[in-house]
Amino acid sequence: MLKPGLLVSVSVHSLxxxxxxxxxxxxxxxxxxxxxxxEQVEVQLNLVKRNFxxxxxxxxxxxxxxxxxxxxxxxxxxxxxxxxxNDEAQLELxxxxxxxxxxxxxxxxxxxxxxxxxxxxxxxxxxxxxxKPGPEVGFYAKHSxxxxxxxxxxxxxxxxxxxxxxxxxxxxxxxxxxxxEATHSGSVRHIMVRDGIxxxxxxxxxxVAESPSNxxxxxxVTELESVTGLASLMLNINxxxxxxxxxxxxxxxxxxxLIVDSLDGLEFAISPxxxxxxxxxxxxxxxxxxxxxxxxxxxxxxxxxxxxxGTISLxxxxxxxxxxxxxxxxxxxADARANAELNGITNIEFHQGAAEQLVPRLYAEGVTAxxxxxxxxxxxxDTALLVTLAEMQPRRLVYVSCNPKTLAxxxxxxxxxxxxxxxxxxxxxxxxxxxxETVALLTRA
Ligand code: SAH
Numbered sequence: 302m303l304k305p306g307l308l309v310s311v312s313v314h315s316l317x318x319x320x321x322x323x324x325x326x327x328x329x330x331x332x333x334x335x336x337x338x339x340e341q342v343e344v345q346l347n348l349v350k351r352n353f354x355x356x357x358x359x360x361x362x363x364x365x366x367x368x369x370x371x372x373x374x375x376x377x378x379x380x381x382x383x384x385x386x387n388d389e390a391q392l393e394l395x396x397x398x399x400x401x402x403x404x405x406x407x408x409x410x411x412x413x414x415x416x417x418x419x420x421x422x423x424x425x426x427x428x429x430x431x432x433k434p435g436p437e438v439g440f441y442a443k444h445s446x447x448x449x450x451x452x453x454x455x456x457x458x459x460x461x462x463x464x465x466x467x468x469x470x471x472x473x474x475x476x477x478x479x480x481x482e483a484t485h486s487g488s489v490r491h492i493m494v495r496d497g498i499x500x501x502x503x504x505x506x507x508x509v510a511e512s513p514s515n516x517x518x519x520x521x522v523t524e525l526e527s528v529t530g531l532a533s534l535m536l537n538i539n540x541x542x543x544x545x546x547x548x549x550x551x552x553x554x555x556x557x558x559l560i561v562d563s564l565d566g567l568e569f570a571i572s573p574x575x576x577x578x579x580x581x582x583x584x585x586x587x588x589x590x591x592x593x594x595x596x597x598x599x600x601x602x603x604x605x606x607x608x609x610x611g612t613i614s615l616x617x618x619x620x621x622x623x624x625x626x627x628x629x630x631x632x633x634x635a636d637a638r639a640n641a642e643l644n645g646i647t648n649i650e651f652h653q654g655a656a657e658q659l660v661p662r663l664y665a666e667g668v669t670a671x672x673x674x675x676x677x678x679x680x681x682x683d684t685a686l687l688v689t690l691a692e693m694q695p696r697r698l699v700y701v702s703c704n705p706k707t708l709a710x711x712x713x714x715x716x717x718x719x720x721x722x723x724x725x726x727x728x729x730x731x732x733x734x735x736x737x738e739t740v741a742l743l744t745r746a
Contacts, residue, residue, distance in 0.1 A: 303327060303349045310362060312341050316394070319443075320382030320735045326354055333358050334443070335344075337386055339365040344364030366390075375451050379443030381733035392417045392729060392737050395737045402705045406713040410741075416586050425582045426562070428454070428461040429546055430492045436472045436479040438465050446482075456733065461494045463528055464505055468492050471524045474503045475517040482508045488513055490539060491546050494573055496530065496579050497580065502746035503530040504560045505522040506573045508537045508547060522555045532556050535573050545581045546707075547574060564588070567615050568643050575636050580730050586729045586736060587701065588616045591674060594699050594724075594742040597621050601671035606656040606686070611637030611649070613674055613701070618649045625670070626651040627659050656685035664689050681707025684714070691718035696741040703730075705737050712741060721746040 303309075303326065303473065311324035311433070313336045322336030324344075331354040341363035344356035356573045367390030374383065383391050392415035400412050418424060430438050431448055439451035453462045468489075472479065478487035491508035505525060512518070518536070527533055534555040536612050539548025539628050551558075551573050559570045562577070578584040591613060597603070597620040604612040608626035610633050618624040618641075626649065628634050634653040641649050652659055656675070673695040675682055681704065698720060702708035718723055720743040730738040 303346060305346050307341060307346045308359065308394050309346065309356070310343050313338050313365075315625055316735070318735060322358075326409065327655055329353050331356055334366060335385060336361075336384045336389070337365040337368055340368065345497055347687060355613075373440065374455075375439075375449055377442045377447075378440050378449045378451055379445070379707040380440050381453070381456065382735055388417065388421055389731070391732065394729075397471065398737055398741055399705050399725060399745065402709040403712070403725065406709040408709060408716065408722055410722045411724045413724065415727040415729050416583075417729040418583060418732055421729070422730060423456050424456050424582060426496050426498055426581050427577070427579050428457045428492075428494045430461075430465055430494075432479045432489045432491060433473075434479045434481050434487065436469055436489065438469050451509065458494070458496050458498070460496065464503075464525065465492060467524050467528065468505075468507070471517075471521050475513070475520050477513045477517050477658065485510075485542055487511075489673060492683040493537075493546070493573070495560065495573075495577075497560050497571065499528045499563040500561050502532040502560040502562070503528065503535040504573070505531065505739070506535045506537050506547075506551075507554075507718065508539050510538075510540050512536065512538065512552075518554055533558065537573055544716055545684045564612060565588065565616065567612075567640075569610065569612065570636065570643060572630060572636075575735050576630075576633055578730075580611065582613070583728060583730045587740065588729065590611055590726050590728065590740045591699050591701055592616060592620070594726075594740060595672050595674065595697055597672065601696075602669070604660070604673045606673065606675045607677045608637060608651065609633050609676070611640050611651060613676060614649055614651070615640060615644060615646055617672075617674065618646050621672070622648065624649045625663070625668070627656050628653060629655055655683075657685040660686055660693075661689045664693055669693050670695050672697045672699070674701065676701035677703050677707075678706040681711050687711060687714055687718070691715065691720070694719065694745050696745060700739075700743065702739045702741070703736070705739060708739055708741065715743055716746075718746045721743065 313322040322333040324331045331520040332725045343359040346356045348355040369387045373515045375441040480490040489511045495504045536552040538550040603624045605619045608628045614626035639653045723742040725741040728738045
């Protein structure tokens, strides 16, 4: 009889979407955090249900070839799920995941090797540390709102450790309180650090429910001023109950309001609220792959749909006749226009609105594209947009996706509506996590 507490020896055959190992125990899946495919493990059962079980890894009896030593000492942190899998195996896993979802939809095309990083550490340019009474500073545990104290994170820029330590020391010294979720009282909620890896400019945003005293804020400036690269120190006021990190109001405490970063020679201005790709080195890899597949000759009209702050649009504009960028969020469109100006790029226009509404409208007015790039959020493209793209028949359609499932769904639809899937390339934007980014190319069938 299976029951909690029982020790079992099982072989792991696959991984869940969250990166937990899956074995089969008496006909039902057994989920084991930290276990890898192709290994024999001893597991203590925690949960025994009719259709699944969950257990704790006790020891690895026969390790997978992919296993390596954990590179991080914060075992409870939920940030990275594939830490014990070596880099090469992670890249192959991501390729496999993509192949499998495509095949499940009956799609058959060459899938390139995952484009990975040679040094997959310190890759993030944005850190968001949560702060709780103590003060404790860190990240949330897997599947929970439990804080795990983390000073040094291997995927963040090394300078963030210093910012966190200094900010915590400042809170203690100046008796600045941390925000308490339960009572909705206290001040500091998050410490956010953004760094322009190419420019070396650093922005620190202290997110508070209520502002510390001016005296305390002056001390914070003194504490952080000497951090290498600090270019901007902002106070963000977020008094709202809930999980949203940033509030609507920003106050400049020191330095300037925007920092600048560059991608492939283009400059982008970053404010506390603006969306910006989190792994800039891999963003270049991703966009170059999108550019390669778009195969621009210089005379095309390009639609960049879901354009965010216009990063892909600006990449394409240097090699096309005209680019039209479309994005839902008004602030992102404002940033996109500012970025075009910052780079002196004029063959570009940005429209704010839903792609599934604006593209049909533009098409009805006779505006069409030779090449279309889409980069939708996780839920993929709306059918109304796909219908218009099928009518418009661009020569090339480059689909950038952060979710293989909705990608496969949309590609299958497009292949039934006179497009041909030529190839797909997975790109590793978030090493050590289960996240798979893909660039796919469709042509007119
Ligand atoms: N291409 C950009 C951003 C991609 S993220 C980059 O590489 O940085 C996806 C973007 O789609 C977000 O900016 C989001 O605001 C936007 N978005 C979400 N739904 C949309 C819709 N229906 N129409 C247009 N844009 C949308």
